[in-house]
Amino acid sequence: MSVLEVTGLDVHYGLRRHRRQALAGASLTVEPGEIVGLIGETGSGKSTFARAVLGLVRPSAGRIVVDGEDVSGHRDRQWRALRRRGVLQYVFQDPLRSLDPDLTIADSLLEPLLLKGIPRVEAVERARGYLPRVRLDEELLPRLPGELSGGQRQRVAVARALITEPKLVILDEPVSALDAANRVQVLEILKDLRDTGIALVFISHDLGSVAGIADRVAVLYQGSVVEVGPARDVIAAPEHPYTKLLVGSAPTLRMAAAGRAEREALRALLNA
Numbered sequence: 225m226s227v228l229e230v231t232g233l234d235v236h237y238g239l240r241r242h243r244r245q246a247l248a249g250a251s252l253t254v255e256p257g258e259i260v261g262l263i264g265e266t267g268s269g270k271s272t273f274a275r276a277v278l279g280l281v282r283p284s285a286g287r288i289v290v291d292g293e294d295v296s297g298h299r300d301r302q303w304r305a306l307r308r309r310g311v312l313q314y315v316f317q318d319p320l321r322s323l324d325p326d327l328t329i330a331d332s333l334l335e336p337l338l339l340k341g342i343p344r345v346e347a348v349e350r351a352r353g354y355l356p357r358v359r360l361d362e363e364l365l366p367r368l369p370g371e372l373s374g375g376q377r378q379r380v381a382v383a384r385a386l387i388t389e390p391k392l393v394i395l396d397e398p399v400s401a402l403d404a405a406n407r408v409q410v411l412e413i414l415k416d417l418r419d420t421g422i423a424l425v426f427i428s429h430d431l432g433s434v435a436g437i438a439d440r441v442a443v444l445y446q447g448s449v450v451e452v453g454p455a456r457d458v459i460a461a462p463e464h465p466y467t468k469l470l471v472g473s474a475p476t477l478r479m480a481a482a483g484r485a486e487r488e489a490l491r492a493l494l495n496a
């Protein structure tokens with residue numbers, strides 16, 4: 225059974241004259257334990273996709289199935305129950321949005337475990353045991369998120385998301401706000417999780433960031449997934465003109481296929 229099945233997802237914002245479509249028939253399936261990179265430029269609908277899967281915006285059409293449960297029509301109470309079970313977790317670009325500023329690091333890590341019904345003594349044990357995996361020191365436990373560096377905070381957010389051993393974690397631009405050293409560190413931590421069986425949807429505007437970590441890459445363009453395939457294939461032989469453009473303009477990709485003239489031609493084609 226797939227851990228996530230999104231089919232024909234439409235999301236609109238605003239009303240009447242201001243109504244704007246952010247997702248237009250987006251579909252994506254994620255299998256247990258796989259890392260899927262969801263890439264697209266600003267405004268393509270990446271964050272909206274994350275918000276819809278997490279129940280933070282209501283789709284106007286389409287179906288979302290999380291770990292076998294159709295959540296498309298879920299009310300708040302049902303979302304709360306799903307969150308308590310710890311099946312689905314998230315990490316946002318700004319760790320201060322994933323972490324409660326008034327909770328110590330220890331309490332931030334304990335909260336999802338206690339919500340899931342794990343006894344306190346066992347939860348404390350598990351939180352302590354998890355710190356080395358995200359390369360954090362125990363002395364940070366009594367501190368507040370505001371007292372940590374951005375990189376440390378994001379590692380706490382990653383630990384909090386993964387500690388309940390969820391089936392699926394949605395990471396929306398998890399490394400975009402970090403400096404190069406912290407970016408590499410968080411990417412390495414995520415890579416180490418490959419054998420835990422937790423599926424990750426890694427959202428980024430930068431194909432280079434996800435290329436080294438994703439098993440599959442999905443390309444979002446104007447609210448639809450226009451291409452999806454094994455990361456290697458999408459990079460080496462992109463099919464959709466927009467993907468060709470992305471691959472060609474990612475300086476970190478050795479396979480950078482399109483030259484400058486070709487990129488300009490593709491851009492003209494896409495804007496036509």
Ligand SMILES: Nc1ncnc2c1ncn2[C@@H]1O[C@H](COP(=O)(O)OP(=O)(O)OP(=O)(O)O)[C@@H](O)[C@H]1O
Nearest residue numbers: 237238246264265266267268269270271272273429
């Ligand atoms: N709360 C909102 N109200 C109205 N329009 C919105 C809202 N959130 C997003 N949009 C619009 O929906 C479209 C998709 O936005 P979304 O944030 O999902 O894109 P994105 O790919 O994540 O972009 P970015 O990389 O800039 O975050 C954009 O045109 C955006 O302006």
